[in-house]
Amino acid sequence: MSNVISMEKVRKRNNKSGKFVLLIICLVFIAVIFAFQLINVNIITVIGNKIYSEEIIKNVVGIHEKTNLFVYKLASKDFVLEEYPYIENIDIKYHSFNNVDIVVTEKSIISYIPYMGKYLCLSKDGTVIDYTNDLQKNIPIVHGLSFDHFVIGDKLFNDETGIFKAILETSLKMKKFDFKIDYIDFNYNDPEQIVIKIDKISISIGNIININRKFELLKELITKLPEGAEGTIDLTDINKKNIIFTPYNSK
Template sequence: MNRKKPKKSDNVLWRLCRKAVLLLLIIGIPFLFFTSTFQLKKIDVVGNERYTKEQITEQLLQSKLDSYTPILYMKYRYFTQFHYPFVEKIDMEMVDNHTITVYVYEKQVAGCVEFMGEYLYFDKDGIVVESSSSQIENIPMIQGLEYNKIILHEKLEVQKDELFDVIINLTQLIHKYDLDVDTITFNKASEVTIDCGGIKVLLGKKRTYDEALSELKNIMAEAEGMDIIIDMSNYVKGTDHIIAKPKKATE
């Protein structure tokens, strides 16, 4: 009795099926293991002040692959720089299979100037670190100056070199004494006026403003919410050369 030989096409189909199953076992099982073992479930953000955790997280997760802990960690640890306004850099720590901690190092911004419709922000050394089309809150705006040039990542240049030192001194002291200053304005005589909400403070022209701003910190605690002008242009430590009057009286 003659047996029928299997068709050649059946043998080919069978071999293809076996290869497909083998390939599925080799690739599919490790893939399922990886996706279930390293699914990113939690991102902790540390050091962020200007941005929320949600904003940082949204910027980090750019693709579906970023939702796996080792991939996200390796990406920003070794291959990709994190680019976001006012962020100097980030560091990452893979806490466990499902958790990453992101350490955010923000650029230290001392003040802001407006130039050709853009807001340019500089650090404590006067280096322009960032530009933006909108003004950021809680960063003092410098007004009344002329600028020789403003180039990103270079030192701010103004019409008088000595004014640069004044600007840096003022912005550092404002940060030191935690004063809420909206604008720092220079007049033609290089005299300084600062605006703190509804309060305008005349500081005049001094070699250093440390003593005046130290005293202003105490005054602001009592003058909060008032709409007044405080004249400290002749203030000397240990004296009472401070004049406060309503703004309306001067209009």
């Protein structure tokens, strides 16, 4: 009988041995992770949540103190957010096998719209995210609009009206110039006849054309007025030589 060993057989044995060793290493690695998870409690940090509690966010993503984060990370998972209209996005950031950040991005409210005794909460993308009487400070209430119905999670306006663009632009400029606007008024749903109110001053801005310049002029004029001033300002024509404040009691 020949004592010659085929090199092909040697290679096959080596391959089998290598695969076996690799399998053992993987099993040991997984066992260590599971053992580590069993004796350690997860460190879970929820970031960015203001509307919803930490427990609600943990339930939404399905991560708790004893969740096996190794297995969780391997499994692709979509979060069901339909019941949580204020949540825009949730991101999971892993620091170790038992340390994770849950980063929540909430939708911001740009305005409230009165409807049937309560207020619709309008987000920056034009969707209705809530229907409530619990109003946050420094968010303007929009008057002068009429509509038949609404659905939470759906857009309130179509792109043809120009209303939402006017609401968004006015709200953004309000924040840019640090104005505490009480309300935005659209006369008969008309985005060409916008009136805003700041404290006891009613300002006609017309449409949103040149709105940045209009707010620059408004800022300049309001800073010169005495505290508690009551009256009107007309910014519909910014080409006027003088933009003036007219007190209510003027004749």
